[in-house]
Amino acid sequence: MTPRSSDRPFLSLEAIGKSFGGVRALDDVSLDVAAGEIHCLAGENGSGKSTLIKVIAGVHRPDRGSIAIAGQPVASLTPITAVRQGVQVIYQDLSLFPNLTVAENLAINSLLEHRRTFVRWRDVRRTAERALERLRVSIDLDRLVGDLPISEKQLVAIARALLQDARLIVLDEPTTALTGVEVDALFALVRDLQQRGVAILFVTHKMREMLQAADRFTVLRNGRVVESGPAAEFDEARLTHAMTGRAIGESRFAGRVDASASPRLRIRDLTGPILRGVTFDVRPGEIVGLTGLLGAGQGELAARVAGLETRGTGEIAVDGATLPAHTVRAAARAGIGYVPEDRLREGLFLDRSIADNANASSLRALTTGLRLLSTRRMRSQADRWIHDLGVKTPSIDAPVRQLSGGNQQRVVLARVLATRPKVLVLNGPTVGVDVGAKEEIHATIRQLAAGGLAVLIVSDDLPELVQSCGRVIIFRHGRVATELGAATLTGDALQEQLSAAR
C-alpha cells in the first residue's frame, strides 16, 4: 500500500446521478478518494451526502455514471461486493450489539463471512485481540459493548471495519456524540490509519473540526458538487458559503440585560450525583451558556432545572417563587420550558403532524368550556408558531418525520414556546442542525430573550456559545469553575478555560 496520497485514486466516482421518484438526489457527482487520503465530504442535511454514502456502500445503484475501485471499473456494486473490495461504511448508529461483548462484536463479521455454523470462542478472542492490536488501543474484550462510552464504541466499530481489510473507511458524522477530547483522539487515530494507506472519507457538517484534519474537501449542495479541492484552499467562510450558498455573518449577540432587574431564574446550592453546590442567577433577557467537559455537570444542571433529574438537594426559583418539587410537572408549572438534546427520541412524535407536535405541551390552554379540544384554536396556535419560527413545510398536517433536522428542532421549540415559558432551557439546540438553519435558530433564541425570557443553553459548540450568549458558565467536576462575561467571551478564551478544566 502506498503511504500518503498516491496518483491513482482508490475510489473514483464519475458523473454519478441518482433520482428517487422525480427528485434528483445526486446530479453529475464526481469524487476521487486516494489511498492514504483524508477526504471530507461536507454538506448540509438534504444535500445528497447520505445518498452518496449509500452509492459507495453499494446500497443504492446509481442511475448514471461509473464507479471504479482501485482502478478497476465496477459494473454493479452491491453491499457485499463493496465490502469485498475493501469499502467499509461506519454509520452513525455504528451497528454494534450492546448485549454482546467487545470480542464478539469484533469477530461477528468474520464468523458470518466464513459461513461458520459453530462459534469457536478461542478464535473469536484471537480475532478480536488482533483487531484491537491493529488499532493500538486496549479495550476490555469481555465487557458488553452497551457498557462502553460512545467513543469506545466507535473504536470497536472502526476496529471491526479494519478486520475486514478495509481500504476505504467512510465515517458518517462520527463526531456528533463526541467531546472535544474524544474528537482529538479520533483524529489521531484517523491520521494513523492514513499513514497505513487507508483512505478515509469523513462525512460531516461540522466544518471547524474538518479544517484541521482533512486533506481535501468536496462540498455537496442540492445533489451537486459545488466545490472540491485541497484543504489548504478552504477556510471556514468559504466552506460555509459553499454549503449554504450564502454568506453567514458571525454576528455577536448584543443583548440588553437590565442588571437591576430581579433574577428570573435563581439557582441555589444545587447538589446531586454530579453537581456540587451550584449557585447562579439568570435575569430576564439574558442568555447564559453552560459548558464543560462531558459529565462536568452542565447536562445534569439542565436536567435538574427541567425536573428530569429528581435526585439531589438545592433550590430552584422562578421569579422569586421556589419550586415546590423537582419534577417535570413542577418545572413546567413554574414556567420552565425544556428543549431536549435528542429531539428524535425525547422531543417529538415523529409520525404525528407538525400541528399535533407543536400543540402537545399546551393542550390545556386549547380546550373549550366543556374541556374538549378546540380544533380551530389548535390550528390557529400551530399556524402562528410555525409561521413565527419559520418552519419550512407545505402544510402543518405533514408528519414531523418528513422535516429536515433544523425544521424539526423548530417544531420542538414551537411546542415549548406555546406553553409561554419564562425560562427556556436548551440542551444542544443545534446538534445535528446544518449551518444555515443553525444561524436562524440562534436568531430566534435572541429574539425570544429580547422579549424577557431567561435562556440557558447547554452546548459544547464553542462558536455557538460565543455568538449567542451574554455569559458562559464553565463547569468542572460538578462545580462552577469559572464564568466568562460579555467582555471576556471569545472562542479562544473559552477553549483555554475548557482545557484548563481538564
Added chain:
Amino acid sequence: MTSRVRRLLGRHELVLLVVTVLLSIVIGALNPAFYSLQNAFDLLKTSVPLGILTIGLLVVLISGGIDISFPAIAVAGMYITCTLAIDVRSLDHLPVLLAISTAIGLALGLFNAVLIHFFRLPALIVTLGTASVIRGALLEFVGTRTITNLPSSIIAFSRTNLFEATLANGASAALTVSILFFAGVAIAVALALRYTVIGRGAYAVGADLAAAERVGFNVRRIHLFVYGLMGALAGLVGIIHASIIRNANPLDLDGLELTVIAAAVIGGASITGGRGTVTGALLGVALMVIMDGSLVLVGLPSQWHQVFIGLVVLVSTSITALRTRSARAGEIAR
C-alpha cells in the same frame, strides 16, 4: 472468560438460587412433607412440560419476539396425534407419536415464523391469532371429546420411570423418564445458544434487527429457527403432558403461556429481547414449580397461584423497565 457479563449474569442467577433455597426452607418448616423424596420427584415431574416450554420461549424472547400460541400448539400436537394413533393402531409406538406431534408443532411454529418474518407483523398479535385459529380448528375438525383411553404406548411411557424407591412408610416414589427429554432439550439449547452462529444470531437480532441484517445475519433463518423450535418443543410437550395427566383434552393447557412467560422472565430473559440464559430459565422454572406446588402444601387455595404468577410478570418487567429508565436518566444528565 472471567468477564463482567459472567459476573452480572451470575449475580442474577445467584439471587434466584438464594431465593429458591430460602423459599424451600420456609415451606419445609411449614410443612415437613416438602422434604420428602416423593415430593421432590413430583416437583420434577411437573417441571418437565413447563421447563421444556420455558426453554423454547427463552429463545424466542432472546430474539426479541414473543409467542403465546405454544399451549394451543401443544394441545394440537397432543390431540391430533392421539386421535390418529387410536384410529391407526400401527402408529402406536412412542417414537412415532413423538415424531408426529413434534412435526405438527414444528409446522405450526414455522407458520408463525412466516407470518412474523415475511409480513413483518407483530409477534404478539400473530401468535394470539394463530392460537385462536388452532384451538378453534381443533374442536371443529378433529374433535371435542376428551380422549381417556390413550394410545397404549403413551400409557406405557407414563409408567416408565428412571428411578423408583420404596419409602419407609410403604409408599413408593418414582422419577419419570420424561425428565430426560427436559435435560436433553436444556443442554442442546444451551449449547446452541452459546456455540452456534444461529444462536448468537438470536441474541444479535434481539438487540438490533437492522444492525443484525446489515452485518449479514440471515434474519429469515433465525426467525424460522426460533419460532420453529418453539413449535416443535410445544409438540413434544403435548405428548409428555398427555402421559402425565393420562388423558388428551382439546381444551387443555389454557393460560399456561403466562406461567411460562413468568418463568422465563424471572429467570432473567428480557421481554424486549437480547438477554437471557438457559441457566436462568431453569432457575425460573424451579422457582415457579416450588412456589406452585407448595401453595397447596402450605394450605393456600390454588387461586393464589394465579395472583402470584401475575405479580411475578409485573414485578420482573417493572424491574427491567426501571433499570432502563435510570440508565436513560443517566444519559440525559451527562
